[in-house]
Amino acid sequence: MKYSKLIIPTTKEIPAEAEIASHKLMIRAGYIRKLASGTYIYLAMGVRSLQKIVRIVREEMNNSGGQEILMPLLQPVELWEQTGRKDDYGDTLATHLDRHGRVNVLAPTAEEVVTSLVSSEISSHKQLPVNLYQISTKIRDEFRPRFGALRSREFIMKDAYSFDINREGLDRSYRAMHEAYCRIFDRCGLPYVTVDAASGEIGGSGSQEFMVPCDAGEDIILSSDRNNYSANIEKAATGHREHDFEAKPAGDLEKVYTPEMKTIEEVSGFMKVKPANMLKTLVFKQEDAWVIAVIRGDHELSEEKLNIAAGGNCVGDIEAQVEEAGFPIGFVGPHIATGRKDVSVIVDPDAARGDFWAAGANEKDHHVKYFNWKRELLDPLDEAAGDKVMVADIRKAMDGDPSPINDGGMLRESRGIEVGHIFKLGTKYSKALKATVLDENGNQVPCEMGCYGIGINRILASAIEAGHDKNGIILPIAIAPFEIEIISLNNDQENVRTAAEKIYNGLLEAKAEVLLDDRDVRPGVKFKDADLIGIPLKLVIGKKGLENGNIEIQTRKNGKTDHISVEKAVEHAMAVLNKLKNKNEN
């Protein structure tokens, strides 16, 4: 293609709202233009990259036994009500109210639709396994769209769904997708790690994320310094941590007047107690009973872990109900469980120790000092009926925690961008939507499902996060909009123009993806734009070089420049290109 015919609106201006490199550079290099909050027009350069990514994803999905289908963007809301996900998604679920008063979900994902399809069309285990996938536009009504292509309201997602007759089948399908994802990201030239992940509102028994490590990432990853464990902070476990409920009191329990002070920060400052010596007590409803989660004041609760420890169905953020049930919010201490049969306590090991503790006094506007587990809670509880206090890992893991492998490794924190996510769903959707098949014994059994997502636009953005310098984008050749750019330095001179056109046509014939900068602008502008848009290989054709019969060849990544003869330019460039391609694909 010729540069002069394409709209590649490069610019020096950085949009004020762009916080991260990929967002800034995709705008500056004319890959995208903002239409409205969280929506972008992809121009020629952006579309070419996306299409190359899509091609790789499609090939690897087909190679892994995936079967491409296309499901509607408009989905009946009734399906989402049947699985309960309408509520789980909440306001992020975008909808369209049609002229007949029907609510249509604008698909953020398609578990419900694909399960209802399988429910109608597959009836026997002989038709399994199947893996149905699509590559299509998805919508999320983000509260705060940001980071350009990373968190937009509209994006292209590859979503795949596997259906198996049993757990072993699901494990096989899941592994096949894991391997396909590795091949996809390898071929895209992306650096990535796989981490254990929380399942969130999708549900299911296990999941892993594919993360591109980079400081701009929204996700926090915890990895063992022994390189044998890596997980999203939402999911990361910690290794064994000692606890000690029996420790002797450090002093008599003392009540302190802390008017209107409900947060750890307020109380800590007022009482002059470090957050690490305070107990953070959170109240959750679990059916007709209450669960008190206790962690150290400087730690953060993991609701995912709490739910696992408590056996599920813990509901938080229900202040009114909590107050009504007699919990003075902001002033609750663990000893509120004393004498209340409807309350159980789950304590994180770091909070279950014999230190000095400050805690809520279970009385409005009051806290206590010298809280002691045995004296305040265990002893009184022992007198009542039961097993109401348990110790479990319920806080988010942190940098410095012991690795859950328990091999002496330590967790270290880093950031990443999620580009892929694979889930074992189990039977959550197949049960809700009656996707059952006859098994070998003639019994109706629900399909074991997996689901597997890849964000196409995110691959592009994260490749730019991982590949750029102060001058612009440096994309892996497999997903760059063009493989090679020819800069015709003095396009007003006929011999330069002719040489450039000849090499351009030669490269096209050799099936290279080539961009010819034939614009009537200064050489400096061409060089700057070339660096900005980040085509991996560059040929520079100028008057002076031609006088000596040679042109320059330069790689974007390391700036290495060679001089090659005009005659052998195409041959030489193709050799370098193929070398770059081979490196990228390994």
Add this chain to the structure above:
Amino acid sequence: MKYSKLIIPTTKEIPAEAEIASHKLMIRAGYIRKLASGTYIYLAMGVRSLQKIVRIVREEMNNSGGQEILMPLLQPVELWEQTGRKDDYGDTLATHLDRHGRVNVLAPTAEEVVTSLVSSEISSHKQLPVNLYQISTKIRDEFRPRFGALRSREFIMKDAYSFDINREGLDRSYRAMHEAYCRIFDRCGLPYVTVDAASGEIGGSGSQEFMVPCDAGEDIILSSDRNNYSANIEKAATGHREHDFEAKPAGDLEKVYTPEMKTIEEVSGFMKVKPANMLKTLVFKQEDAWVIAVIRGDHELSEEKLNIAAGGNCVGDIEAQVEEAGFPIGFVGPHIATGRKDVSVIVDPDAARGDFWAAGANEKDHHVKYFNWKRELLDPLDEAAGDKVMVADIRKAMDGDPSPINDGGMLRESRGIEVGHIFKLGTKYSKALKATVLDENGNQVPCEMGCYGIGINRILASAIEAGHDKNGIILPIAIAPFEIEIISLNNDQENVRTAAEKIYNGLLEAKAEVLLDDRDVRPGVKFKDADLIGIPLKLVIGKKGLENGNIEIQTRKNGKTDHISVEKAVEHAMAVLNKLKNKNEN
């Protein structure tokens, strides 16, 4: 691919709502499944066809200088308000109200967005011409979705937009698209005609539709029997038709009491006057004045033609205003213009004759007989000021009308499916959205725009309308899901299975798109399904044939069967395939 691995849910059942062949067959052959009213899941067979169509469209768009971009599905409603199209589209425009209370249009088309892009990114005539296109999902909130893939709420459209510095440039861009469209439909193997078309709510100065002729089509085409004129009924002109205002009265004007009878049918039945002898009088507002359109009772008004004759801005369907202005709806006659300076009359030639006429009496519940143009209207009008009566072609053309070429040809009616539509938009959008550029003289001028649409799903459906028989689908090879199907008749026999696999792998190596029916079902089922899904070429491998060293090769279209040797099966099949491909592409 192997049949056993794909979901191709063929069925004998015809869904009750399916009225036309393509809808019935796409369901029966397992190309699509309905999700909800007007939305369909495309299964493997459907997706493969769509992708082949997309590839052809993309190649020809790129070959014609098109530049692919991707615009959001979510469009700010404010852009639609700026061009006034929000009202023009009315309830068909689907919207999404986001969590911040903003209204997002779900794109049915993208004139506004692309024009706003060009407005920001293109500033000089030197950057023109450009042709920006995308291939993406579009939404229309159809009142009554029907005909399966032909009129669904969600579909894939290729929409292209050209920007030129002047009319001549637009003409060139328009011609280039016309030619590209011909190549696209030729390559898809579609029979088609181009017809003059009305511009509808898109606006602009000229447009043509590409129609696939077929009885199930929603559009009515009028074509001269001399093959030199063809137009959509919304647009079709008629040849010269005589009129005669001076004819003598056939009798005295006679008032008839026609209580509550407002329609032609009611009055005609009651008065025993044929509709062809009645005047149908319709009232339109034009700014502060009124336009009375008069056609014969058995004819149909073309609002498009009326608007052209009247000079634009005629607004109908405003009963309350019409009544208030003193027009007794259902009882208006042309002579109401007498003495009213705010009323002008436009009469179709067929209604401007000296026959006996029945007309409204301009008095509630009354009509008149023996209406005479000269006596009732022209003579009294002559006394007042002016030129208030004009004769113009304002009715829809009909079968039997003279061709507008005025060469003695006669218009004949047929039906078609619109698969493509090209428009000269002019400056409607570029003015409204300020897409201006500096011309050679340094003046800011609005771009001359064209827009060009192709319905991807419609190409598939109309190809099926044009190509099927009682047994199923017959698709052109260029857009069939597979090129060749191998039927392994006795898949339980090892030698049959081995021979089938060998030929299957041979064809895959030769780059054929091949489907192997390896299912454990009866031969009859395989034959029926093969006919139904309509793969152009079929190889039948069975026990008996193999004993004689041969297999059968059969074309779907004419059922022609040959026997070929097992050894040369791949070679022979590829030769037949290539012949089919060459025919299709011419």
